[in-house]
Amino acid sequence: MNVTSRQFIENKFDYYRWMLEEAPVCQGRLSILHVYFLAGYDDCVSALRDPRLVRNRTTATGGGRFPFPLPKGLTPMISSMITNDDPVHRRQRTLVAKAFTPRALGKLSERIESLTHELLDEAERRNTVDLIPAYSLPIPVTVIREMLGVDEADMPKFRSGLRALSEGFNGWTLLRTLLLDMPRMRSLVEELIERKRSAPRDDILTGLIQAEADGEKLSREELVSMAYLLIIAGYETTVHLITNAVLTLLQHPEQLEALKADTALLDPAVEEVLRYAGPVHGTKPNYAVEDIEIRGARIPKGAAVIPILGAANRDPAVFTNPEVFDIHRPPKKQLGFGHGPHHCLGAALARLETRIAIKTLFERFPNMRLAVPAGELELQSMPLWHRYERLPVVLRP
Incomplete structure (x- = not known):
């Protein structure tokens, strides 16, 4: 099974069904990485808490962090918190968590709501828009820019860096990403860090520079890595969660009508989107530090293991009628944001942005519809993601 193939990407849910039933x-x-993929909900949960499976490949194999050489410019991306294990991971996570307290998120709610209206005011003038660049993308990009304290003058470089981090590791764009975009992004991040050191402000980056845990601060390289992680994790998942939520609700009009009639269903609707059509379908590779056995399968020391979250979220042993989208579904913990020590730190922010985004959108445009047949929507060729190239909609039919 090759999860990078177009066949898999376009038919992933058929593969998941087969895995859950047969493999x-x-x-x-x-x-080029050989992987053991896990499909069952319980197996995925267990694996994500198993101390015998680690994120840092060096711990398991004694070799490099990755099974193939990578350019030095990618170091901040591959040595971040999500590829570290305790105690390094716990220390870094404790420092970053201070930026995502309920109090900090509470202050963002009003800003996100005003931003959604600003974006929809502009979109309304055109009426037919691609919802991703018009709405889904600028919400988290603006939020993370303001949280990091990126000035408006730096936005061209910031947007270029975001585009490279999101789209620049496929096909012919790879060389440009490695030689131009990544060095520019690193330069911007380092410049931002120095600015915050000399002129602290009320933003996350300043907080990370000043934060201490057990008397330790983040090193310069750790700060660069954390900034990259916040930039990527702070917007990329949310862009596609908002997009997938809108599309899924439009494809299930009876569920959308129920949501419009009762906004108390907003939270369960977001959870059901995460389960049914969440954007993230797999974790980073985890490496076995010893021979282990799962479901009778022997996984040798050093082997890579990836829990398929998208399959686990459709496990009939846990979710009744898992292939039915139902915002009234009794609450059970979906794995759209992972599980265990590496559970997504920005999950609460992503939920907040998505909840406000779909609420505002359908309040203002209750009769919105797709501008093209759903069958014409194209999935991006990103392995273990579920994300679309575009989402054309007509706001007022």
């Missing part, structure tokens, strides 16, 4: 531990490939 709960399935060997396959992620690019």
Whole structure:
């Protein structure tokens, strides 16, 4: 099974059904990496808490962090908190968590709501828009820019860096990403850090520079890595969560009508989107520090293991009628943001942005519809993601 193939990307839910029924531990490939994929909900949860599976490949194999050489410019991306293990991971996570307290998120709610209206005011003038660049993308990009304290004058470089981090590791754009975009992004991040050191402000980056845990601060390289992680995790998942939520609700009009009639269903609707059509379908590779056995399958020391979150979220042993989208579904913990020590730190922010985004959108444009047949919507060729190239809509039919 090759999860990078177009066949898999376009038919992933058929593969998940087969895995859950026939191959709960399935060997396959992620690019050139040989991987053991896990499908069952309980197996995924157990694996994400298993101390015998680590994120830092060096711990398991004694080799490099990745099974193939990577350019030095990618170091901040590959040595971040999400590829570290305790105690390094716990220390870094404790420092970053201070930026995502309920109090900090509470202050963002009003700003996100005003931003959604600003964006929809502009979109309304055109009426037919691609919802991703017009709405889904600028919400989290603006929020993370303001949280990091990026000035408006730096936005061209910031947007270029975001585009490279999101789209620049496929096909012919790879060389440009490695030689131009990534060095420019690193330069911007380092410049921002120095600015915050000399002129502290009320933003996350200043907070990370000043934060201490057990008497320790983040090193310069850790700060750069954390900034990259916040930029990527702070917007990329949310862009596609908002997009997938809108599309899924438009494809299930009876569920959308129920939501419009009762806004108390907003929270369960977001959870059901995360389960049914969440954007993230797999974790980073985890490496076995010893021979282990899962469902009778022997996984040798050093092997890569990836829980398929998208399959786990459709496990019939846990979710009744898992292939039915139902915002009235009794609450059970979906795995759209992962589980265990590496559970997404920005999950609460992503939920907040998505909840406000869909509420405002359907309040203002209750009769919005797709501008093209759903069958014409194209999935991006991103392995273990579920995200669309575009989402054309007509706001007022």
